[in-house]
Amino acid sequence: MTEKLSIGSAINAGLRASMERDDRVVVMGEDVGRLGGVFRVTDGLQKDFGDNRVIDTPLAESAIVGTAVGLAIRGFRPVVEIQFDGFVYPAYDQIVSQVARLSFRSRGTVRMPIVIRIPFGGGIGAVEHHSESPEAQFVMTPGLRVVSCANPHDAYWMIQEAVACDDPVVFMEPKRRYWETGDVDRTVRPPTTWSSSVVRQGRDATLLAYGPMVTTCLQAAEAAAADGLELEVIDLRTLSPFDLDPVYASVRRTGHVVVVHEAQRTLGIGAELAARITEQCFYSLQAPVQRVTGYDMPYPPSKVEDEFLPGLDRILDAVDHAREIGGQ
Amino acid sequence: MNVPIGGLATAPMVQLLTADGSRVEHPEYAYRGDRDAVAMLYRDMVLTRRIDTEAFALQRHGELGLWPPLLGQEAAQIGSGRALRPQDYVFPTYREHGVAWCRGIPPIALLGIFRGVEMGGGWNPADHNMALPQIIIGAQTLHATGYAMGLTFDHAVGTGDPDRDAAVIAYFGDGASSQGDVNEALSWSVVHQAPVVFLCQNNQYAISVPLERQTAVPIVQRAAGFGMPGVRVDGNDVLAVHAVTTSALQRARDGQGPTLIEAVTYRMGPHTTSDDPTRYRDADEVEEWKAKDPIARVRRYLQAEGQPPGFFTDVDAEADALGADLRSQCTALPDPDLADLFDHVLSEVPAELEQQRAEYVAWRAAYEGSPA
Numbered sequence A: 001m002t003e004k005l006s007i008g009s010a011i012n013a014g015l016r017a018s019m020e021r022d023d024r025v026v027v028m029g030e031d032v033g034r035l036g037g038v039f040r041v042t043d044g045l046q047k048d049f050g051d052n053r054v055i056d057t058p059l060a061e062s063a064i065v066g067t068a069v070g071l072a073i074r075g076f077r078p079v080v081e082i083q084f085d086g087f088v089y090p091a092y093d094q095i096v097s098q099v100a101r102l103s104f105r106s107r108g109t110v111r112m113p114i115v116i117r118i119p120f121g122g123g124i125g126a127v128e129h130h131s132e133s134p135e136a137q138f139v140m141t142p143g144l145r146v147v148s149c150a151n152p153h154d155a156y157w158m159i160q161e162a163v164a165c166d167d168p169v170v171f172m173e174p175k176r177r178y179w180e181t182g183d184v185d186r187t188v189r190p191p192t193t194w195s196s197s198v199v200r201q202g203r204d205a206t207l208l209a210y211g212p213m214v215t216t217c218l219q220a221a222e223a224a225a226a227d228g229l230e231l232e233v234i235d236l237r238t239l240s241p242f243d244l245d246p247v248y249a250s251v252r253r254t255g256h257v258v259v260v261h262e263a264q265r266t267l268g269i270g271a272e273l274a275a276r277i278t279e280q281c282f283y284s285l286q287a288p289v290q291r292v293t294g295y296d297m298p299y300p301p302s303k304v305e306d307e308f309l310p311g312l313d314r315i316l317d318a319v320d321h322a323r324e325i326g327g328q
Numbered sequence B: 001m002n003v004p005i006g007g008l009a010t011a012p013m014v015q016l017l018t019a020d021g022s023r024v025e026h027p028e029y030a031y032r033g034d035r036d037a038v039a040m041l042y043r044d045m046v047l048t049r050r051i052d053t054e055a056f057a058l059q060r061h062g063e064l065g066l067w068p069p070l071l072g073q074e075a076a077q078i079g080s081g082r083a084l085r086p087q088d089y090v091f092p093t094y095r096e097h098g099v100a101w102c103r104g105i106p107p108i109a110l111l112g113i114f115r116g117v118e119m120g121g122g123w124n125p126a127d128h129n130m131a132l133p134q135i136i137i138g139a140q141t142l143h144a145t146g147y148a149m150g151l152t153f154d155h156a157v158g159t160g161d162p163d164r165d166a167a168v169i170a171y172f173g174d175g176a177s178s179q180g181d182v183n184e185a186l187s188w189s190v191v192h193q194a195p196v197v198f199l200c201q202n203n204q205y206a207i208s209v210p211l212e213r214q215t216a217v218p219i220v221q222r223a224a225g226f227g228m229p230g231v232r233v234d235g236n237d238v239l240a241v242h243a244v245t246t247s248a249l250q251r252a253r254d255g256q257g258p259t260l261i262e263a264v265t266y267r268m269g270p271h272t273t274s275d276d277p278t279r280y281r282d283a284d285e286v287e288e289w290k291a292k293d294p295i296a297r298v299r300r301y302l303q304a305e306g307q308p309p310g311f312f313t314d315v316d317a318e319a320d321a322l323g324a325d326l327r328s329q330c331t332a333l334p335d336p337d338l339a340d341l342f343d344h345v346l347s348e349v350p351a352e353l354e355q356q357r358a359e360y361v362a363w364r365a366a367y368e369g370s371p372a
Helices: A005-020 A045-049 A063-075 A089-101 A135-139 A154-163 A212-226 A245-254 A270-282 A302-308 A312-325 B035-060 B072-080 B097-102 B108-115 B139-153 B180-190 B219-226 B238-253 B283-290 B296-303 B309-331 B340-342 B351-367
Strands: A003-006 A025-029 A055-058 A076-082 A115-120 A147-148 A170-173 A181-184 A196-200 A204-208 A231-235 A238-240 A256-266 A288-292 B090-091 B168-173 B196-202 B230-234 B259-264
Touching: A003 A005, A003 A154, A003 B238, A005 A045, A005 A154, A005 A170, A005 A181, A005 B296, A025 A063, A025 B035, A045 A147, A045 A238, A063 A076, A076 A154, A076 B097, A076 B219, A089 A115, A115 A154, A115 B139, A135 A147, A135 A238, A135 A270, A147 A154, A147 A256, A147 B108, A154 A170, A170 B238, A196 A245, A204 A212, A212 A256, A238 B219, A245 A256, A245 A270, A256 B238, A256 B351, A270 A288, A270 B283, A288 A312, A288 B259, A302 B340, B035 B072, B035 B097, B035 B108, B035 B238, B035 B296, B035 B309, B035 B351, B072 B097, B072 B238, B072 B259, B072 B296, B090 B139, B097 B219, B108 B168, B108 B296, B108 B309, B139 B180, B139 B196, B168 B230, B168 B238, B196 B238, B219 B259, B230 B238, B238 B259
Parallel strands: A025 A055, A025 A076, A076 A115, A115 A170, A147 A170, A204 A231, A204 A256, A256 A288, B090 B168, B168 B196, B196 B259, B230 B259
Antiparallel strands: A003 A181, A147 A238, A196 A231
16 A cells, blocks of 8 residues: 655654654754745654654754754653754764764763754755765764655655764765655555665666655666666765665676765765675676766756756766777 | 843843834944945845845745745844944854845845755855855854864954954854853854854744753853853944944954854844744734834834935835846756756765766756657
């Protein structure tokens, strides 16, 4: 049995299910209560669960994460919202120096079951600091799990898996896709949603993406199919730790791989993927791993964001380029 | 006189012009300008409101992606902005359109970032002694403190020369008062006796979060804990804001250190054009504040003082012309070229970034003229 939900409302439904299941789950953040969040992802939760479980915090990101650490030590499971990607940096110290290390420092006697929800990425015509893609900075921090959803069904289950997890989870939400709808099956709990998922099969090249770029890659694959090219699309879903066996299997079949992300290129997720794929699939590769990413500049003014962000043309050009190198 | 306000209202508030337009005395603060000077403040507020109203409308017509309106906060901004001297320096948030007006920044320069054609501002800070608008809440208060320390190091404080001694003003809001950066700035500035005025426009809401969820004591009371004087002022009273800010700036220029001013005001509109305030506040509350409008009270006062009616029609006509001009300038703003933006990442473009620019330019050339 399925129903149509947007990604935003699927996360809302997943949070609601988590809160109903476990009364130690608390939601905190700027404007998450009465307003329901600036994207309405927490809409209605304060009304139904009360303001001790859905907390409108002062405007202080470091305090939002820092107090979540204390709540977690006390045995709560805080789900905190960072209102926009660019506002996470005041909390960066608490995330990197505290949240990510407490389990390690305590030899596992202290757990940090904190979910840090971050709407991320561009494409919504926003002003500066509202379109960032900081995921790699959390992936390179040991002690954090980092996941990103790309469709409503995954969003519904991934947020619940994040809340239930005893490790801290940075939950990257594709804000430009919040309103896109899809089928959600709320009856059958998948064994895990933190695994790479082949969302379209193909034999000619492999596209790797996560979050907002999965839809873009599926569109690129659709366009390529019209030209007789079959592109495989893999939604990584989990960025830390990675689940790359499905990726290696795909690359061994296709011999060509293009990584796509909005984040700037240098030391982005694509750099790590290129290294690992080269290590594991060197003799299967027919061309170097291609990266289609944001350029190495601060996120630009919104009038030109479409040229900064990977689009169908750049992705398909990269596929063509890889196949030319491979002599296809 | 000191008048109490509702809510976190235990601290008195300086007021020199009541909501019904009557001048009142205060034992410590006085507005020293004549009627013509008050009329100029009126004009500034009317023109600023028109800039704001036009920008709001431009957003609604799709010409701006977003706009953060200042409606209701004109007196707090004009009163403080007109207390500044040219050598003073301003660190604003993204809502200080009225302060920008006082600094001679062309109104069109405010629109660039909200139209998505500017990276982070629209003016050269050195031309106006005003930093670019700050979106990261509270960050600018530390910048203000550092700049103020620099004034001291450069012997631009306490010399007694009115053309040399300078001060800094940092604008922030009630929401920002919760940020670590702001509290660090308040503490640090006292330790270094930095010549900085912290002007908090307490407009009662941080998006949806009301003041009582932000702080348990009036913001002005924090000043004592940090070791600086604090003054609470009716932020909708342009004369009181001007008087209080003039005094605090002079104290800073004289080398006597920082002051915290809490200007009690109200954000009449949404946080930004993306916000829907009906979800979190009552219409009655908005009506209550409408009666305290910062412009209407000055108009009543000027009328009672015999300001000729022609003055008001002239200001309105000037506002109409300013609005029309802003509209046409906005739609004429050129889009940026992404290729040019590579120039501004570092002081020189390194080879690897030049390579990325070349990739972009080649890609664009390949698609020019072809359907997207």
